[in-house]
Amino acid sequence: xxPVALISPSNVKNKSMQPRLDRLGAYPFERLKxxxxxxxxxxxMAHIDAGAGEPRLPLPGFVAxxxxxxxxxxxxxxxxxxxxxxxxxxxNWLVHRYGLSSVNPATQVLSANGTRESLFxxxxxxxNPEAEKQSGCEPYVMMPNPMYQIYLGAAYTxxxxxxxxxxxxxxxxxxxxxxxxxxxxxxxALVYVCSPSNPTGWIADEAWYGELLALADKYxxxxxxxxxxxxxxxxxxxxxxxQVAEKLGREGFSRCLVMNSLSKRSALPGLRSGLIAGDxxxxxxxxxxxxxxxxxxPLPLQxxxxxxxxxxxxxxxxxxxxxxxxxxxxxxxGGEIPAGSFFVWLPVEADxxxxxxxxxxxxxxxxxxxxxxxxxxxxxxxxxxxxxxxxIDGPEAAAELARRLKEVRV
Numbered sequence: 001x002x003p004v005a006l007i008s009p010s011n012v013k014n015k016s017m018q019p020r021l022d023r024l025g026a027y028p029f030e031r032l033k034x035x036x037x038x039x040x041x042x043x044x045m046a047h048i049d050a051g052a053g054e055p056r057l058p059l060p061g062f063v064a065x066x067x068x069x070x071x072x073x074x075x076x077x078x079x080x081x082x083x084x085x086x087x088x089x090x091x092n093w094l095v096h097r098y099g100l101s102s103v104n105p106a107t108q109v110l111s112a113n114g115t116r117e118s119l120f121x122x123x124x125x126x127x128n129p130e131a132e133k134q135s136g137c138e139p140y141v142m143m144p145n146p147m148y149q150i151y152l153g154a155a156y157t158x159x160x161x162x163x164x165x166x167x168x169x170x171x172x173x174x175x176x177x178x179x180x181x182x183x184x185x186x187x188x189a190l191v192y193v194c195s196p197s198n199p200t201g202w203i204a205d206e207a208w209y210g211e212l213l214a215l216a217d218k219y220x221x222x223x224x225x226x227x228x229x230x231x232x233x234x235x236x237x238x239x240x241x242x243q244v245a246e247k248l249g250r251e252g253f254s255r256c257l258v259m260n261s262l263s264k265r266s267a268l269p270g271l272r273s274g275l276i277a278g279d280x281x282x283x284x285x286x287x288x289x290x291x292x293x294x295x296x297x298p299l300p301l302q303x304x305x306x307x308x309x310x311x312x313x314x315x316x317x318x319x320x321x322x323x324x325x326x327x328x329x330x331x332x333x334g335g336e337i338p339a340g341s342f343f344v345w346l347p348v349e350a351d352x353x354x355x356x357x358x359x360x361x362x363x364x365x366x367x368x369x370x371x372x373x374x375x376x377x378x379x380x381x382x383x384x385x386x387x388x389x390x391x392i393d394g395p396e397a398a399a400e401l402a403r404r405l406k407e408v409r410v
Contacts, residue, residue, distance in 0.1 A: 059267075074299070081290075115259040115274040126282065201344075228263065232265075262308050321394055325397075
């Protein structure tokens with residue numbers, strides 16, 4: 001597979017002179033807004049918004065009293081690394097969740113102001129385009145395709161070239177590491193992993209992570225694993241990158257960073273809180289960058305986050321709702337339940353046309369799969385011909401969503 005740009009080469013006279021930001025196309029939800037422009041949802045039906053992965057479940061009971069108790073913290077500047085109470089809660093959760101021997105909260109953990117910002121900014125800390133120019137090419141940042149589009153934006157703006165790993169039904173939606181040429185690995189600076197996958201639901205196993213770690217050692221690159229959906233799965237609890245790294249004897253999680261979020265695990269997307277953990281040297285480097293960019297979580301919200309990482313009761317309750325929602329959807333729609341995440345990745349004839357028809361005919365918002373993928377050098381976008389729908393309102397809404405999607409006519 002060849003790396004690609006988001007815009008046609010005919011529009012670019014000199015890519016090296018082109019501002020990096022201008023290489024980015026519109027964000028998926030901006031594209032969706034443009035697709036729906038001038039259209040109206042069916043007025044006879046209540047609108048179902050299954051487009052964004054924004055859980056709409058009841059707040060955990062500890063949120064309001066914890067916030068009330070710590071309101072005075074809004075009068076203080078928070079640290080960008082996160083307070084020690086929060087980082088200790090995160091470290092303890094990682095040890096408990098993945099069976100790790102230890103995680104040092106002072107050197108191996110940072111607080112994230114939502115993982116979106118950290119997944120984007122990490123490429124700016126770990127990619128060095130100037131060093132790579134000595135070899136005559138930009139460094140590669142690898143990512144699954146389709147993907148959470150933040151990875152793509154991070155690669156371009158960090159001065160790297162995206163290398164897209166097609167994830168389709170032929171590979172079980174897994175990135176095929178064996179298909180990538182040695183010369184590409186040799187020029188790779190960073191690899192993004194998303195497990196469980198947004199949007200396909202694929203989950204990386206120990207063997208897949210082990211293969212990637214061996215390649216990282218051989219070719220000298222870093223791995224950033226987006227594990228935001230780690231607590232949402234159908235049957236088997238997903239394996240984590242740090243878990244595999246420790247099992248393979250990688251002292252200090254060398255070359256590895258993981259990111260996770262309370263947005264999905266705890267259904268707290270508005271809290272804007274997550275974690276960054278792993279290799280202490282990479283944590284130190286990233287911390288330096290973030291001390292300038294300033295993405296600090298307010299202190300009262302850090303206390304809520306610490307409580308969330310320390311409580312599993314609400315997480316198990318949410319997991320049961322997600323499982324019931326998946327079952328309710330597929331009992332009606334048919335098909336195979338994904339291994340992980342609360343997204344369903346459904347094949348359709350024409351994804352944009354289907355999404356527009358679903359909105360107009362059934363008052364349903366879903367995201368065209370092509371908006372989450374990028375066309376390769378042969379013009380093939382592995383997201384085309386799919387839609388992504390989020391099951392985030394409980395089983396009754398999931399069943400109604402399935403009924404409506406079955407009625408869409410393109």
